[in-house]
Amino acid sequence: MNPSKQAVKKRRKKVIPLSLDATFFFERAVQSLDRYHYDKALKYFRRAVEYEPNNPVNHCNMAGILSEMGRYEESNDVLRSVLERVDPSMTECHYYLANNYANMEKYEDAEKALVRYLETDEEGQFLDEADELLELLRYELNRPAPLSTIKSKENVYAHDKARELLEAGRFAEAVRLLEEIIARQPDFLAARNNLGLAYYYMGMFDKSILTIREVLEAEPGNLHALCNLAIFYQHSNKDAELEDLLVLLLKTVPFHPEHVFKLSTTLGIVGRHAEAYGHFRRLLRSSELSGEASLHHFAAVAAANVGRYDDAQRHWQQAERLDRTSEVPAFYLKKLVKMRMGEDSPPTHYHYHLPFDEQFRKWTESPELLPGALKQDPLIRSSFFWALRHGDRKTKVQVIQALGLVADAEVIEALKTFLLDPKEEDELKRVAVLVLRSIGVNDALHVQFGGRLIILEAKRKAPRLPVWDSAWQAVLEKAMEQMSGRYDVIQQHDMMTLWVDYLSRVYPNVPKLIKSSGWAAALEYWTAKMHRQTITYHDLVARYDASQASISRYVNRIDEACGIREKMKQVLTIPQLPVLQ
Template sequence: MNANFFFDRAVKSLDRYQYEKALKYFRKAVEYEPNNPVNHCNMAGILSETGDYEGSNTVLQHILDKVEPSMTECYFYMANNYANMERFEEAEEALVTYLEEDSSGQFMDEAEELMELLHYELNRPAKVNRIKSREGMVEHERARELLEEGKFAQAVKMLEEIVADCPDFLAARNNLALAYYYTGRFAKAKQTIEEVLEQEPGNLHGLCNLAIFFQHEGKMEERNRLVEMLAATVPFHQEHVFKLATTMGILGKHKEAYGHFRRLSKDEEFSSDPSLYHYTAAAACNSGHYEAAEKYWRYAKKLDQESVIPDFYLAQLQQRQATGTKVMKVSYHYHLPFEEQFKRWEYDGEVMTEEARQNPLIRSSFFWALRHGDPHIKLQVIRTLELIADDEVQHALQSFLQEPGEDADLKDAARLVLQQLESKRSRNQERETQEVLPDWHPDWQKVLDQATQMMDKRSDHFWKRELEVLWSEFLSKLYPDIPNIRNTAGWAAALEYMTAKRRGRAYTYEEVAVRYGISSSTVRRYVRQIEQICSNDKQDDENFRPFTENI
C-alpha cells in the first residue's frame, strides 16, 4: 500500500458520494506523501464540500506555509471558503492575493465572478494593483485613461514602463506611439510603431498609424501604397472599424471614412455618442453629401442639446447654401474650430468652463497647435493655456521654451504665463504650509539656502521654486513628526537631485555627491526618504481625439 493506493480508494469513494471515506483515504495519502501538495489540496476540497470551510482553509494555509508556497491557486480556494462563511473582507484579501500572484490565470473567469459578488457585498470595488496573469493590463487601462484625458506626459511615462516590462504587449506599444505623436515626438512615435509591425506585420492599429506618419513626413509613395491596402480592408471588430474610419479621415479619404462611420452609427454601442454623429457628418460634408451631413448634425444636436457645436456647423451649411459655395471642408474635431473658439473666449466674453479645461479633444488640439500651428495660433494657445493651468500645461510650456527654432516673442509670452502659474502655485503652497507649519525652523531654511546656492549657475527661477515647493511639501506631510535636520548637505543634495528628476534632467547620485562633498550613499538615503513621502502625488492626428487601442 502506498499513496497511490489510498488516492484511488479516495476517488472511488468520491464517485459514490462517500465523503467521510474519501476524506479518510486522502488523509492516509497525505501520511504516505506529506510533501505532495495535490494530496493536501484534495483533502481541503473534501472538507469544503462537507461544509468545513475553516478546516479546508487550515489545510490550504499549511500548503502555502510548509509544502508548496508557489501553489497560488490555494488563495482562490481560500477566497471561496471565506465567501461561503460570509467573511467577505478575508475573501477579498485572498482573492486579490490570487490575482496578484498567480501567473497562469487558471481561474480568471471564476475570480471575476467572485469579484463581482464581493463588490456587491462590500459595496465597493476591490483594490487590485495588478493582475499577474494579465501582466500590465491594469496599468495599461490607466494609461489609456490618461491619454483620453489629454494627460500625455503622464501616459508616456506609464506606457514606457509597461513596454519595458512587457515587450510583446502590442496594445501598450501602439498607445505609446500615439502618446509620442500627440506630444510631437514623431521620430519616437514612428520608431515605436515600427517595433509593433516587426512583431505583428498585420497589426491594424500599427498600419493606420504608420500611414499617418508617412503623410506627416511627406512620403507620399509609401503613404499611397499603404492607403490603398487600408481602403480595401473591412474590419470585423468595431474598435478596428473606428480606428480605420478616423485614419481615413486624417488621410483625406473622406468617402471611405464616411462608409465606416455610417456602419458604426448603426451599432447600438456607438449610436448614443454625439461625437460619432459629428464625425459621420464631417465625413459626409467633406465627401460632398451635404444633406446627409445635415441629418447627422441634427442627430448630434438631439443627443447633445447643450452643445453649440452642432448648431455652429448647421449654420455653416446654411451659409454655404445661401452664398452658393460649392465645397465646404470641416474638421473632424468635436469642438469648435480654433479661430471660432478663441473668438468666443477673447471677444465674446465667454468663460472657459471646467468641462472645457478637462476636455481631452480641446487639450490635445492645444498641445498640437503649440508645436505645429501658425505663430498667431500659437500665441492664442499660449494665452488660453493660462486658463487651464495644470501640471500638463506647465510641462508643455517648459518644453516649448526648450525648442531652439521658436520665435523669441512667443517664448516671452510662454515665460510670462509660466511665471503667473508659478506665482499662483507659490501662493497656494505658502497658504498650505502656513496652515500646517506654524513655525519655520532655521535648520529647514539652511537646507534651502545651501541647495539654492549650489543650483545658482545651473538653473532658473522655476527650478528654485520647484525645490522650495518640494521641501515645503515634504515637511508639511511629516509635521509634527519632522526629524532633526542635522545633515544639511545631505538633505540639500537630495532636494537638488529630486528637483532635477522632476524637471526631466538626469543626474547621478555621484554627480550630486561630489558637488556637496558627501558620499553617493548619503544622497541616495535622503532621496529615498523624500520619495517615500512625496512620490505618491507627483509623476516624474490633428483631426481626432487620441483614439487608444483597447483590449
C-alpha cells in the same frame, strides 16, 4: 561453468534497479488517484514530501488530497506551512484555503483568504473559480467582499484609468501610466496602442510611430494600430509609406461598429473622404451610433468634401436636432452656404468642435471662458497642445499665453518640454519662460537657447499674475529687441524675471502702459546695473526713442517696488574674504 550458475547470472542481468525519489512517489500517487485510492495517494504524496521537503508543489498536492478526503483543517495546516516556511510566493495557496474554509462553512475566513488571493496573485489561474466563490460568499454573508483590487487585472484597471486621462486631455499623466503598464506587461497591445496615441496628441510624432510599429510587429493585422499609423504618416509627411498602407486599409471591410468608426474617421483624416463617407453611412444605417450627433457631423464633413452638399446639410441638421447645446452644427450649416458657392472650402479635420481659429477668436472676445474650456474639454486641450507644436509663430505665441491661464501640471510640463525643443525659435521660448515665471514656476528651467543648453536659475517665489496682458508683452518685446546682441541669454532672462517681479508686486495697480519704450528702457537700465555693465541715459534715449525724464521715472518706479538699489548696496558692502593659502 556450471549451467545453473550461468542461468542465475543471466537472470541477475535482467534485474532493473529501482530508484526511489520524489518523482517515483508522485507517479504512484497519481496512479492511485486515477483509481480513487485516496489513502494510498496521500501516503505516496507524503513520501514525495519527505524526499523533497522544499518543493511547494508536493506539499500542495498533499493538501489537495486531504481536502478531497474532507480533512479540511489538516489541509489548511499544510497550506499555511507552505506560505509561512516553504514558499510565500505560492499565492494560489490562499485560494485553496478559501475553498477549504467555505467547505467548513467558515465564510468570513474564506472571504479573507479569497481577497488575499485576488489582491496578491499575478497570474489569475483561478480567476473564474474565484468569481464563483465571491458570489457564494456575497450570498452567505449578505454583503460584497472588501476587495480593493485584483492583482491579475491590475493592468486592465490601470489601462481603463489611462483611457480616462486621454479622454480628459491629461496626456502627460496618461503617458506615464501607460509606460508603467507596458513595463509590467509588454504584450498589452491595447495599452501600447493608446501610448502611441498619447505621444501623437502631445506632438511627439517619432515616438508615436515607433510605438505603433511595435504593436504591428506583435500583431500585423491590428486595425487600430494600422489606422493610427496612417494618421501619423500623414502628419509626418511620409507620403510613400501612407500610400502603401492605404492599399491595405481600402481593402478592409470591418464588421464590428467600433472598427468601422475607427476606419472611417481615419480615411477621412488622410483625405479619402468618399470611402470614409461610405463607412459612415453604413454606421448610420445599422448601428446604435446613429443617435450620436458627432457621427452625423463626421458624415457631413465627408459628404461636403466630395461635393455632396445636400447630404452634408441633412447630416448637420440632424446633428443640430440631436445636440441642441453644441455650436458646431450651426457653425457649419452657415459655412455650407459659402461652400456651395465655392467661396469657402469644406473642413479638413474630423473633430466635433469648432476650428481652432474660430475658438480662439471667441476666447479673445471672452477670455474668462478659456480656462474652463481648456480644463473641461479634452479636444480643445488637444488642439492647443497641437498648435503649440505645429502652429505658425503667431498661433504659438497666442497658445503659450492662453495656456498660462490654465497653469495646471500638464500645461507646465508641456511648456517645459517646449523650452528644450531645438527646432523652436528662441523668441518663442522667452515668451514661454515669461509665462512660466508669471504663473509661479520658480524652479530652475532648462532651455535650449542658441543651440546650447542653458540653465536658468531658480527664482524667488512671487505672487502669481492671474492674466498676462498684451501691453506687458509689448514692453518685453521692445526690451528684447534692443537688448538682443548686447546681452547674453542669462541677462535677458533676468530682465524678463525683473519685469514679472515688478508686475507681481504692483498688481492689480499696474500703471497704464501707453508707451512701451520708456518701460523697456528702464528694464534694460536695471539689467545692466545688476550685471555691472556700463549704461547711460543718453544711450537709452537714442535707442528707445523715449525721453530721459520718462525713462528715469520708470526706473524709479521699478526700484520703489522691487528695492533694487538696496539689494545692490547690500551686495557691495560684503567684505572681501582673504585668499586661502
